[in-house]
Amino acid sequence: MSRKFGAKKPELSELSRVKDRITFLYFEHAKLNRQDSALLITDSRGTAYVPVAIVSVLMLGPGVDVTHRAMELIGDAGVSVMWVGEQGVRQYAHGRALNHSSRLLEAQAKLVSNEKSRVAVARKMYQMRFADEDVSRLSMQELRGKEGSRVRKIYREQSQRTNVLWTRREYNHENFEASTPINKALTAAHQALYGLSYSVIVAMGASAGLGFVHTGHDLAFVYDFADLYKAEVSIPVAFEITAKYESDPDIASRTRLAMRDAFRDGKLLVRMVADLKDLLNVTDLETEVDAINLWDDQQGLQKFGVQYHEITEDDEP
CATH class of the missing domain: 1.20.120.920 (CRISPR-associated endonuclease Cas1, C-terminal domain)
Structure with missing residues (x-):
């Protein structure tokens, strides 16, 4: 099903790496919406446009309303989201990671x-x-x-x-x-x-x-x-x-x-x-991996999305 509104979902390779992003933005008593690939932040002082793909984490404090379309954009951009208490001193919930590798x-x-x-x-x-x-x-x-x-x-x-x-x-x-x-x-x-x-x-x-x-x-x-x-x-x-x-x-x-x-x-x-x-001794990590495999204790990683067949006695070596 194609998307009717807004920009298409970006590929992982198109997103800013976490080390190149700005650190965090904290909001309270504001409304978050979406316009194309930007996040609209509206409060008593007016409206600001934020290119969300360059942000590392959004800290959402009390009085924040977030639309479904805003969350869609945040998720597509791989931005971490934290719902926090007053003054940001408690964490209640969070969103998904940018890196899809385990x-x-x-x-x-x-x-x-x-x-x-x-x-x-x-x-x-x-x-x-x-x-x-x-x-x-x-x-x-x-x-x-x-x-x-x-x-x-x-x-x-x-x-x-x-x-x-x-x-x-x-x-x-x-x-x-x-x-x-x-x-x-x-x-x-x-x-x-x-x-x-x-x-x-x-x-x-x-x-x-x-x-x-x-x-x-x-x-x-x-x-x-x-x-x-x-x-x-x-x-x-x-x-x-x-x-x-x-x-x-x-x-x-x-x-x-x-x-x-x-x-x-x-x-x-x-x-x-x-x-x-x-x-963690993983210095060669590739941060733009979006692959899934099947684990096998004898044959190593196997392809995902393949219809495998039952092994019979005739198939065994």
Whole structure:
């Protein structure tokens, strides 16, 4: 059945690669519709047109209405969609990945299912945070303690650098407004980082739930992955924004805008794609695969869409 309205569905080869896209857009109290290959965003300030195929993830907050045609376009373009709570601090639902290959997912499942390889990947993650030290012989308990000390030191250093008072990290997901300005900024910054991390993970075809350090949650690997960049991106941004806008009631919005700039200026999407493939040891992944095969334990991959015939005794060698 042909489509009556709008542009035809693009081929995967026509879409922007995830590492070349802009990071995220956050909307609340707006209506999303479609005009040809653009997304129409309408709110009290007017209407904007967004070429959705160059966006990595859409974060849809409270008061957002999305038409069926808009979702059709978003799905065709391989954009990750996250329905989030107020200020973007909760994730309720998400959409499909851009990459149709399961290679990264299979590699991730194999690594996380073996204790030795799981520890090796976890150590690799910690090694990225301790570039000048050898952590290859440390246990998971020792690594957790070392990471805790590092994060506390980073908070102290950022507090001294920006003159923002720091006591401790506290976050009540039931009451965002009850937090201090710096904790509000940290929550908003981390959530933006989680959103981008989630988008890269699922767009590349990996699992958000198969974590190596975190476990037992459907976003365990998102937390693993985002932790690689907090010290460099979300924590400094949160302290800088708090230093400038501590009394601003909309500090979360200012933080998200600053995070988007930091993502772009630091070319974080490009780094994330490379880091993800390196962590899962799939460096030659082709991101524009749209093929499905049948698995065979003896003959390897077999063609899909072929009508196979029953093997009789006469056919056996």
